Amino acid sequence: xxxxxxxxxxxxxxxxxxxxxxxxxxxxxxxxxxxxxxxxxxxxxxxxxxxxxxxxxxxxxxxxxxxxxxxxxxxxxxxxxxxxxxxxxxxxxxxxxxxxxxxxxxxxxxxxxxxxxxxxxxxxxxxxxxxxxxxxxxxxxxxxxxxxxxxxxxxxxxxxxxxxxxxxxxxxxxxxxxxxxxxxxxxxx
Numbered sequence: 001x002x003x004x005x006x007x008x009x010x011x012x013x014x015x016x017x018x019x020x021x022x023x024x025x026x027x028x029x030x031x032x033x034x035x036x037x038x039x040x041x042x043x044x045x046x047x048x049x050x051x052x053x054x055x056x057x058x059x060x061x062x063x064x065x066x067x068x069x070x071x072x073x074x075x076x077x078x079x080x081x082x083x084x085x086x087x088x089x090x091x092x093x094x095x096x097x098x099x100x101x102x103x104x105x106x107x108x109x110x111x112x113x114x115x116x117x118x119x120x121x122x123x124x125x126x127x128x129x130x131x132x133x134x135x136x137x138x139x140x141x142x143x144x145x146x147x148x149x150x151x152x153x154x155x156x157x158x159x160x161x162x163x164x165x166x167x168x169x170x171x172x173x174x175x176x177x178x179x180x181x182x183x184x185x186x187x188x189x
Contacts, residue, residue: 005085005113007106008189009094011160012119014138014146015126017169021119021180022095031084035096038076039064052136054146062153070155074102078109091189098150100158115187117180118163121170123147 008025012018026032036057043050043060050056064072077094084092097103097116106114121129130138138146150156165187167179 003090005090005092005110006187006189007081007092007094007110007114008187009097009103009106009114009116009159010119011097011116011163012121013126013150013156013160014143015130015133016119016121017167017176018095018119020173020176021117021167022093024177024180025093030091030093031089032093032095033077033080033084035073035077035094035098035102038073038080054136058149058153065154070099070101071105074099074105077102078105081110097159099155101155103159103162115165115189116159116163117165117167117183118160119167119169119176120160121168125170 010018010021022032039057039061040050042064043057048056048060061073074097077097081092081094094106094114097106103116127138127140127143130143131140165183167176167183169176
């Protein structure tokens with residue numbers, strides 16, 4: 001029996017816990033398509049250095065969206081997903097589907113295959129987590145700037161608002177993983 005591939009996009013604001021869930025799936029051998037990698041590869045091709053604070057990445061994201069269209073990252077990700085499907089992958093996790101434009105593109109390109117899970121957490125808790133993370137820690141002000149940029153510049157709120165499932169991540173790691181496991185069982189992913 002040839003099952004149709006399933007795509008699972010993990011959504012959420014910075015510090016919500018998205019990466020934890022993506023890693024959980026990757027440890028099971030499920031391939032991921034990381035939307036940020038599309039930017040990083042293109043930056044490397046153009047000789048643009050990535051800065052620790054993410055400023056060069058944010059500037060490049062704005063530049064490429066302006067010059068190539070709001071769907072540029074999404075188009076690169078669609079091509080990568082199609083390659084994985086052609087290679088026989090039946091489950092793929094999407095890490096970094098941010099914008100409403102990308103969401104609509106994926107719904108169009110992969111009808112009936114995309115499920116979205118939004119991880120949400122109180123802002124103060126997200127900011128606390130971000131201040132303690134080992135890679136690229138943020139001050140509360142940095143986190144607020146990032147939030148505003150993601151909402152205003154990359155249309156991040158739309159896909160979160162219309163997600164198929166939500167997980168409130170305001171407790172333990174075990175609780176987050178248990179809630180996610182319940183969703184995975186429900187959608188047979």
